[in-house]
Each structure stands twice: as C-alpha cells, then as structure tokens.
Amino acid sequence: MVHPDQVKDAIRHALPDAAVEVEDLTGGGDHFQVKVVSGAFAGLNRIRQHQLVFNALKGELASEAIHALALHTSLPSTPLNP
C-alpha cells in the first residue's frame, strides 16, 4: 500500500519544481491518478516526460506496490522563474 503523499514526495524529489496532484482511485493505495506540471518536461516528447515520472517511482512500480498509474504530464503555462 502506498500513500498519495509518498507518491507526491517521490516525484517532487526527482522534479523539485513540479506541481503534483495525486489521487488514490480506489482507496486501496495501489491505483493512482497523477498529474505533474514541471519545467523539466520542456523539449521532451510525452514518452520521455512520463519516463521521468516513472523513474521517480521505479521501486513502487517494479514491486507493483503501485499496480496502476494513470499519468498526465504538462509544462507550466507560464515560465516558473523567467
């Protein structure tokens, strides 16, 4: 079982500027909907963007502690610190 805050912390550890929303879809701590907004995605295609987030959750995904992860990534609409 993984707590949403653990997911958020792991992503923010890897992407310090990220705005992260985590929703536990079933309440069982293994099906999550995650939205990540980060400047680190700039210039990356969707696959590379998702891989950045997956890498932050490598252990939880490999062990299938996180069984399902619906993921949406995007760039900040306005530059974070121009």
Added chain:
Amino acid sequence: MEDHVKQRIEALIASSPVFVFMKGNKLMPQCGFSNNIVQILHSLGVPFETFDVLSDGEIRQGIKDYSDWPTIPQVYVKGEFIGGSDILIEMYNSGELRENLTVALAS
C-alpha cells in the same frame, strides 16, 4: 535482459505493423488500461495483433526493460514504441493517433 527474451520481443513487435503487449486479449482484456487500447484501435478500424503478458512472465518483465517503460499495455507501430494507455488516449483525443497511424500504415 537475456538475448533470447529480447529476440522473442523483437519478433513479436515485427509480426504486425501495430502490436500491443497487453493484459488479456482483444476479446477479453483483463485490465481497464489494456481495454482502452483495444477500444481505441477498434474505433479507428486499425488492424493490430496482441500478446497477453499474463501468459508469460519472461515477456511481461522483459518488455518493461525493453522500452524502459514499467507499465502494461505498450503499443508499437512499425517497431516503434509510441506509448501506453494514457499517451494513446491523449493522442486519440487530439487526432494525432489517427494521423500517425494513417501515415505509418500507408508507408
């Protein structure tokens, strides 16, 4: 990943212009995300082949390493990994998927 697993994966991917590693099969997807892919490809009228990773632990793990992508389903078009459920849904909704598939399957 062992060579024989990599070769099996590459042979599967090469067996059809559109290939999907999924949980279950076209008729009986065993997971919501895998079902998303089947429905999307059916609605586009695109022929595709699948492999049920639940039937083979070696492929199930190998495919995650092969594309450095830890989740199932995985969709390949002309040998290229194009994403899982979320990305395919985004591409489908934006019209990008229909466009990409039309171009890929025409060439």
